[in-house]
Amino acid sequence: MRTYNLALIGFGGVNRALAQLIDEDPTRFSHLGFDLKVVAITDLAMGSLVQADGIDVGTVLALRRGTTFEQFPGGSATVNNETVIRESPADIIAEATFTNPIDGEPATSHVRWALESGKSVTTTNKGPVALHGEALKQLAADNGAVFAYEGAVLSGTPVLGLARHQLAGLTIKGVQGILNGTSNYVIGRMEAGLALEQAVAEAQAEGYAEADPTADIGGSDVQLKVTILANELLGASITPADVDTTGITGISADDIISAAREGKRYKLIGSAYRGEDGRVVAKVAPNAVSADHPLANIPGATNAVSFDTDLLGTVTITGPGAGRIETAFALITDIIAIHTREKEKVNV
Amino acid sequence: MRTYNLALIGFGGVNRALAQLIDEDPTRFSHLGFDLKVVAITDLAMGSLVQADGIDVGTVLALRRGTTFEQFPGGSATVNNETVIRESPADIIAEATFTNPIDGEPATSHVRWALESGKSVTTTNKGPVALHGEALKQLAADNGAVFAYEGAVLSGTPVLGLARHQLAGLTIKGVQGILNGTSNYVIGRMEAGLALEQAVAEAQAEGYAEADPTADIGGSDVQLKVTILANELLGASITPADVDTTGITGISADDIISAAREGKRYKLIGSAYRGEDGRVVAKVAPNAVSADHPLANIPGATNAVSFDTDLLGTVTITGPGAGRIETAFALITDIIAIHTREKEKVNV
Numbered sequence: 001m002r003t004y005n006l007a008l009i010g011f012g013g014v015n016r017a018l019a020q021l022i023d024e025d026p027t028r029f030s031h032l033g034f035d036l037k038v039v040a041i042t043d044l045a046m047g048s049l050v051q052a053d054g055i056d057v058g059t060v061l062a063l064r065r066g067t068t069f070e071q072f073p074g075g076s077a078t079v080n081n082e083t084v085i086r087e088s089p090a091d092i093i094a095e096a097t098f099t100n101p102i103d104g105e106p107a108t109s110h111v112r113w114a115l116e117s118g119k120s121v122t123t124t125n126k127g128p129v130a131l132h133g134e135a136l137k138q139l140a141a142d143n144g145a146v147f148a149y150e151g152a153v154l155s156g157t158p159v160l161g162l163a164r165h166q167l168a169g170l171t172i173k174g175v176q177g178i179l180n181g182t183s184n185y186v187i188g189r190m191e192a193g194l195a196l197e198q199a200v201a202e203a204q205a206e207g208y209a210e211a212d213p214t215a216d217i218g219g220s221d222v223q224l225k226v227t228i229l230a231n232e233l234l235g236a237s238i239t240p241a242d243v244d245t246t247g248i249t250g251i252s253a254d255d256i257i258s259a260a261r262e263g264k265r266y267k268l269i270g271s272a273y274r275g276e277d278g279r280v281v282a283k284v285a286p287n288a289v290s291a292d293h294p295l296a297n298i299p300g301a302t303n304a305v306s307f308d309t310d311l312l313g314t315v316t317i318t319g320p321g322a323g324r325i326e327t328a329f330a331l332i333t334d335i336i337a338i339h340t341r342e343k344e345k346v347n348v
Numbered sequence: 349m350r351t352y353n354l355a356l357i358g359f360g361g362v363n364r365a366l367a368q369l370i371d372e373d374p375t376r377f378s379h380l381g382f383d384l385k386v387v388a389i390t391d392l393a394m395g396s397l398v399q400a401d402g403i404d405v406g407t408v409l410a411l412r413r414g415t416t417f418e419q420f421p422g423g424s425a426t427v428n429n430e431t432v433i434r435e436s437p438a439d440i441i442a443e444a445t446f447t448n449p450i451d452g453e454p455a456t457s458h459v460r461w462a463l464e465s466g467k468s469v470t471t472t473n474k475g476p477v478a479l480h481g482e483a484l485k486q487l488a489a490d491n492g493a494v495f496a497y498e499g500a501v502l503s504g505t506p507v508l509g510l511a512r513h514q515l516a517g518l519t520i521k522g523v524q525g526i527l528n529g530t531s532n533y534v535i536g537r538m539e540a541g542l543a544l545e546q547a548v549a550e551a552q553a554e555g556y557a558e559a560d561p562t563a564d565i566g567g568s569d570v571q572l573k574v575t576i577l578a579n580e581l582l583g584a585s586i587t588p589a590d591v592d593t594t595g596i597t598g599i600s601a602d603d604i605i606s607a608a609r610e611g612k613r614y615k616l617i618g619s620a621y622r623g624e625d626g627r628v629v630a631k632v633a634p635n636a637v638s639a640d641h642p643l644a645n646i647p648g649a650t651n652a653v654s655f656d657t658d659l660l661g662t663v664t665i666t667g668p669g670a671g672r673i674e675t676a677f678a679l680i681t682d683i684i685a686i687h688t689r690e691k692e693k694v695n696v
Contacts (some may be wrong), residue, residue: 021659029517074649156660158510158515161513162514165509165513165682166506166509166510166513166514168380168684169377169380169677169680169681170677186560197449210617215397223381224459292647294666296645299638299640311369311504311673311676311677312505312668312676312677313671313674315505315665315668316666316667317663317664317665317666318642318665318666319660319664320661320664321663323661325659326659326660326661328657328659329517329660332518332659333514333516333517335517336517
């Protein structure tokens with residue numbers, strides 16, 4: 001049985017959920033050939049903690065708000081991300097800090113420090129992937145490490161893995177998806193008669209939308225995800241700036257009602273298609289789609305990606321696009337991929 | 349580059365489509381690390397053909413109806429399945445003969461002969477998998493071969509691979525699906541006002557339904573598929589006889605209309621769930637589901653499987669459930685899995 005030492009960078013909802021899953025059942029992954037041990041945690045509010053023999057995750061999860069790691073052996077109230085990432089005895093860095101859509105920092109540096117040290121990375125952070133994906137993948141390859149990011153799109157719903165592995169034998173001509181649960185929920189509530197502002201307020205009350213919903217309803221969250229899908233699934237080399245992006249703030253209840261009269265439904269669709277000239281064109285825009293469109297009936301905060309393929313026609317995967325446990329599952333999927341790669345190394 | 353020699357057992361729509369894909373572009377799979385060469389074909393109507401250096405697939409595909417393989421070197425008008433499977437220089441047997449829901453023959457013998465000879469098998473045939481899956485998997489393991497059957501459920505839509513690989517890190521509590529395109533199409537047309545008989549006749553005219561639609565609308569096709577899903581995804585050990593099965597012949601247009609009045613839609617649902625006592629209960633029955641059910645809006649001849657999981661909640665994959673090329677793609681997916689296994693063998 002192989003044991004992987006984990007460093008959790010950013011101890012928010014996602015990495016806490018992963019820690020909780022490990023704490024609840026330390027043998028949860030034994031049937032897959034590995035166990036997980038948390039040896040380091042850093043967090044803006046709590047500081048840094050490194051314990052090579054394994055951190056008692058249950059104790060750390062139970063800490064009261066405002067407590068720092070200073071009280072523990074190997075603990076400190078300051079956040080020493082670079083030292084922890086480069087020097088802790090972690091095999092895998094789980095990066096789950098906030099998404100910065102401008103330059104991907106500080107997450108991009110976290111990923112770079114890890115890969116430079118030959119440590120594999122799993123992240124749910126769209127920033128480094130959408131903005132610096134190609135360079136970071138190269139850095140991983142140069143250092144014999146893995147850079148994995150299933151959770152950057154549709155949280156744990158395995159869109160990237162499905163395409164990369166189960167659809168490896170065909171050609172994906174294009175993808176389109178409902179990639180933001182908040183905006184899909186808001187459009188659904190507007191269909192039911194609410195104004196945009198009311199629907200957003202309700203989404204905030206339900207916990208779907210952030211205090212500042214701009215990235216969700218303005219389309220920039222989807223813009224990052226479409227960039228990742230275009231580069232990953234269609235072999236494009238684009239940046240978010242290449243993705244023409246319109247959010248849902250320009251749709252009115254009237255638009256939605258007139259669309260419904262024609263049997264159509266509005267959806268905020270992120271898409272990427274390879275054109276006749278070989279160039280990949282990616283965009284984000286609200287679309288009034290007919291009832292038989294593969295994304296027409298994706299409800300509430302659910303997400304979906306539809307692949308347009310040469311041999312299978314249309315294949316669609318639908319599932320959660322957010323949630324603590326759901327997103328932590330993406331980290332697990334990445335760790336399984338890292339384990340598969342480690343087994344190959346042993347064999348070679 | 350590894351070359352795999354293929355024997356095509358049953359030269360109907362599916363194996364012809366595979367042959368056509370290879371003929372159109374012999375380097376189609378080179379980026380995956382292998383090429384495919386057809387070295388043997390058998391067919392009830394055409395006889396047997398074995399050419400160790402590779403059959404000119406284009407010529408064979410262009411043969412007129414009623415022609416046999418007798419005219420070719422290595423050809424014969426008789427069907428020597430056992431000799432071809434056991435003794436031809438094939439590495440992989442692509443079994444695509446007709447489904448026999450009673451005992452799975454002759455396909456089960458084809459699979460057994462191949463595995464006994466250490467040859468891996470890809471099949472789209474539900475019979476051997478639903479009726480003898482466990483024994484055949486054991487036989488494969490005993491002989492260092494692979495028994496692969498992605499196409500037994502939802503043709504090339506990669507339901508089994510998705511569950512086995514991308515969902516490996518979670519627990520599947522149950523599955524439910526629309527597993528028969530004909531019956532889904534028929535119900536859809538009944539919603540639009542047709543009587544069952546009219547809808548079936550239309551499905552036949554459209555090429556969805558067989559001349560004898562009993563297996564489709566009576567539920568026995570779904571019964572076999574649910575057996576496979578229960579055994580494969582929930583670790584059950586059931587046979588088709590354990591699956592309580594009701595088809596759609598008992599639903600009337602009146603039932604459908606009254607359901608619609610309550611905002612519900614009829615679907616023929618195959619399901620398998622693990623109960624509190626650990627036993628897996630599988631069944632096939634028409635259900636009037638509410639509009640927010642994950643299978644409520646699967647249209648026409650499209651199929652879908654919805655996984656009920658512990659960490660991701662509900663994840664659904666939607667795609668084709670039939671079609672020549674679509675089903676041939678399942679053979680390709682299996683061959684990729686066989687190739688992955690062959691690489692592991694080399695490394696060990």
